[in-house]
Amino acid sequence: MTQALTLARPYARAAFGLSLEGGRSAAWSQALAFAARVAADPQAQALLNHPLLSPADAVGLLAMDGSDEAFTRFLGLLADNRRLALLPEIAGLFEELRAEAERVVKAKVTAASELPAAELEAIKAALKKRFGREVEIETAIDASLIGGAVIDAGEVVIDGSLKGKLERLQTALAQ
Known part of the structure; x- marks a missing residue:
C-alpha cells in the first residue's frame, strides 16, 4: 500500500494541477472517482492488465462520456506507463489535495x-x-x-x- 501511494502521489499532484488550470476540479473529481471504481473492479482489472488491450481502448473503458481532453490524455499517460491500477490511490490523493485547496x-x-x-x-x-x-x-x-x-x-x-x-x-x- 505504501509503495502504491508513493507511486500515485506525483500522478495525483499532476492531475490536480491540470484540473486547476481548467477550473474543473469538481469534474475531474467525478471522472477520477468513476475511473477508480472501474479500475478497482476485479473483472476490469483482468481486462486492463491484458497484454492485447491497447492504451486507447483502456482509456475508452475508463473515461466517462463528456470527459475533457486533458483528462483523457491523463488516462492515456497512465495507460502508457502501466499505472492504471493506481487509479484508486490517485483518486484518494486527488480528493485530499482538493479538500486542502478548498x-x-x-x-x-x-x-x-x-x-x-x-x-x-x-x-x-x-x-x-x-x-x-x-x-x-x-x-x-x-x-x-x-x-x-x-x-x-x-x-x-x-x-x-x-x-x-x-x-x-x-x-x-x-x-
Whole structure:
C-alpha cells in the first residue's frame, strides 16, 4: 500500500494541477472517482492488465462520456506507463489535495445509533471552530460503540464512545 501511494502521489499532484488550470476540479473529481471504481473492479482489472488491450481502448473503458481532453490524455499517460491500477490511490490523493485547496475538513462521525440533525450541526460547528475551516460530515452507525460517538477528522480522532471509555477504564484499572 505504501509503495502504491508513493507511486500515485506525483500522478495525483499532476492531475490536480491540470484540473486547476481548467477550473474543473469538481469534474475531474467525478471522472477520477468513476475511473477508480472501474479500475478497482476485479473483472476490469483482468481486462486492463491484458497484454492485447491497447492504451486507447483502456482509456475508452475508463473515461466517462463528456470527459475533457486533458483528462483523457491523463488516462492515456497512465495507460502508457502501466499505472492504471493506481487509479484508486490517485483518486484518494486527488480528493485530499482538493479538500486542502478548498479549505474543507472531511469528518466521519460514527455513532451507536442515528444522531439527530441538531447534534450533527453542533458537532459540525465545534469542528469548524477547532479547525478554522468548513466541515463536511459523513455519518455511520456502529452498534458496538454502545453509546456516544467517534469523530474521525483526518489526523484527529475523538473517541467519545461508551465502548472507548470502558476500554480506557479497563486499561487504567489493569495498571
